[in-house]
Amino acid sequence: MGEWEYMGATDQDALLTERFERDRPHLRAVAYRMLGSLAEADDALQEAWIRANEAGVAGVENLGGWLTTVVSRVCLNMLRSRDRRREDPLDARPGEPRTAAGPAGPDPEEEALTADSVGVALLVVLDTLGPAERVAFVLHDLFAVPFEDIAPLLERTPAAVRQLASRARRRVRGTTPAPAPDALRRRRVVEAFLAATRGGDLAALLNLLHPDVVLHADRMVVPTPEPIVVSGGLTVAQGAMAAMGRARFTGLALVDGDFALAMAPQGRLRLVLVFTLADDGLVTGIEIVAEPDRLAGMELAVPA
Template identity: 70%
Template sequence: MTEHILAAERFEADRAHLRAVAYRMLGSLSEAEDAVQEAWLRASRADVGDVGNVTGWLTTVVGRICLNMLRSRRTRREETLHVQVTDPALRPRDGGDPEEEALLADSVGVALLVVLDTLAPAERLAFVLHDMFAVPFDAIGPLIERTPATTRQLASRARRRVKGAAPAATPDLTRQRAVVDAFLAATRGGDFDALVSLLHPDVVLTADRFVVPTPEPVVVSGSHTVAKGAMAATGRALFTGPALLDGGVGLAMAPQGRLRLVLAFTVTEDGITEIDVIADRERLDGIEVAVLDA
């Protein structure tokens, strides 16, 4: 019987792949590590003698674990959605490395993680396993108790959410993307002069009362004042990435894959003229977030 037990070395060969699957399912590095560890505990007790594709089998094991975690998350609807963006909850759980989490979010795409977080658990599983890891629908269906055809429909629906509605027909969408990317790079790098160069001299930034927080919205103006404020937000910038926000290019901040804040920009030939910083959950829920084309 022991010859049919999965060896630890064989599991370790797939650990990086399994972590990648779990991270895209859960959006949190610490939760992904928990899911992979649970997968090992289950796999180490299973008889794999009849398993032809061990990697595929382990992928479905992790998928099922993540599905249960997502369902549990939705039933309690995450208290973290209601904390302020300045809270320590921005940091990964269990003392995780925020830089590692930020790098991983960048590699996957913050906007993608945000959209995935809006999907129902079954939709997320179908999309992630099929579209991102090429698991066939007939292998995914049993995990969510759906037929392959219904599973295909779930993945298709999720795919439409990821892509979003067609962006507004504007010739400067590419320029918007370049300016927003440059803004994020300058903020992360602490390059004050580069930030000022992107801003119109009379730029106006409005932050709703949930951003700071304050009793009333905060309004500041002037390129130097706005740039100084951005310099104070370099920590937030680690978990921020470009996204389509209602068809325009903006930035979404999503520590652990959950949307906390967006920056909507007005970009003209003279630079960034307006920045709207939104953390109000009701307003965030009304914004269509989609993934920008590469």
């Protein structure tokens, strides 16, 4: 029995409240990596708090681990529910859950900063995993929870959970060939493009683009009845400046083994930018892909 067994109900409630608030940053981090959205993570924490209160903590030996399990179980249920409605467009899904952060949920800037700190590419790859794989990988690989502790949550054996995490790890790392010999230069150019777009630095962007650069965007990017083709450094750069809002949710990713940019608001892939470079390092072509079938056919991985 734990120390909770010898406390009155009021004392247990007070200590549970204190511990939950102390662990909130950790619990929110776990939920965010599982769900890819701060609004959904906050919603999961609210549901976990209700469940923890209803269950009581008498006899709990490891309160921190127990709270992590409660949050993880809520996230697992949310992921399974999401899988059942994954065919719905993101914009057509029910409104974001109302959270303690306010009627509109977390601030978009906080959402963007959090996605950037975790890694947009990681969130994108995690979103391609099944619920059990995602939970196993997040808990074990990102938060060092032993397989033996994850197994009851997923109703699997520790060996089966190990296999789930291993499969997820291979997806995160990718299976495409290693990047080309000029990969470092390509990475720097793509990162510089993103930095200039986020910062609204038109001059820096123009320095990266070939004067005759051509941008192709499929019909789902805007969307429009037909694909869009834009040419000329200034025109392409000005278009990129108009997409500064999108750039906040965009990050470096490996796409089919090459460095590219992936945009993923709420951790869900919406479009990919693929770059063509000349021998001098200038960008001669940009392809923006948003058609779901084409996105599904791309292999995305997390850059090392």
